[in-house]
Amino acid sequence: QKEVEQNSGPLSVPEGAIASLNCTYSDRGSQSFFWYRQYSGKSPELIMFIYSNGDKEDGRFTAQLNKASQYVSLLIRDSQPSDSATYLCRTGGSQGNLIFGKGTKLSVKP
Amino acid sequence: NAGVTQTPKFRILKIGQSMTLQCTQDMNHNYMYWYRQDPGMGLKLIYYSVGAGITDKGEVPNGYNVSRSTTEDFPLRLELAAPSQTSVYFCASSSLAGAPEQFFGPGTRLTVL
Numbered sequence: 001q002k003e004v005e006q007n008s009g010p011l012s013v014p015e016g017a018i019a020s021l022n023c024t025y026s027d028r029g030s031q032s033f034f035w036y037r038q039y040s041g042k043s044p045e046l047i048m049f050i051y052s053n054g055d056k057e058d059g060r061f062t063a064q065l066n067k068a069s070q071y072v073s074l075l076i077r078d079s080q081p082s083d084s085a086t087y088l089c090r091t092g093g094s095q096g097n098l099i100f101g102k103g104t105k106l107s108v109k110p
Numbered sequence: 111n112a113g114v115t116q117t118p119k120f121r122i123l124k125i126g127q128s129m130t131l132q133c134t135q136d137m138n139h140n141y142m143y144w145y146r147q148d149p150g151m152g153l154k155l156i157y158y159s160v161g162a163g164i165t166d167k168g169e170v171p172n173g174y175n176v177s178r179s180t181t182e183d184f185p186l187r188l189e190l191a192a193p194s195q196t197s198v199y200f201c202a203s204s205s206l207a208g209a210p211e212q213f214f215g216p217g218t219r220l221t222v223l
Binding site: 006008032034042043044045046049088098099100101102103 | 143145151153214
């Protein structure tokens with residue numbers, strides 16, 4: 001059974017701090033990784049994706065991938081209360097193999 | 111451009127009833143997906159389609175059926191509803207195989223009593 005594991009949280013950080021969200025996956029064949037943000041009662045929206053080992057930066061967001069350790073993370077710099085949401089990690093691959101983690105709930109306190 | 115639309119937004123079913131959740135996209139996407147999300151859980155893939163007339167099972171297909179007669183529409187059928195099917199159902203679409211962005215509909219909240 002291919003799995004994607006995330007700490008369910010809640011992860012609480014003060015406004016302006018760095019939030020670090022982590023995800024591990026079991027399928028060594030996974031080539032691409034995606035981070036979605038989901039506000040309560042809303043549908044998921046894509047915020048970052050990464051294919052290659054290393055870091056990928058987009059504004060306040062940085063995705064980090066380590067395929068040897070089967071580990072992907074999302075850093076949010078200068079966290080804002082509007083970043084409070086659940087963050088879902090998803091692996092790529094064939095269309096029937098799109099596995100989501102359970103998500104980490106982030107709370108940014110003013 | 112409405113994106114992905116789903117109807118209904120909410121529905122309460124009695125055990126054993128049937129219903130169809132509707133999903134329509136106006137982006138001419140080939141790929142469409144149905145997910146369910148239980149409270150505090152991630153999304154689980156029920157069925158997906160890579161084009162009109164082509165569907166396949168995902169991780170949790172039991173109790174559901176789909177069809178794809180047009181590019182735009184991908185309805186999900188629940189036969190003999192059970193309390194275990196109480197969930198939020200999301201439809202999504204994407205333009206290319208493995209394309210990063212899946213566009214999600216607003217969801218249908220289904221309760222089976």
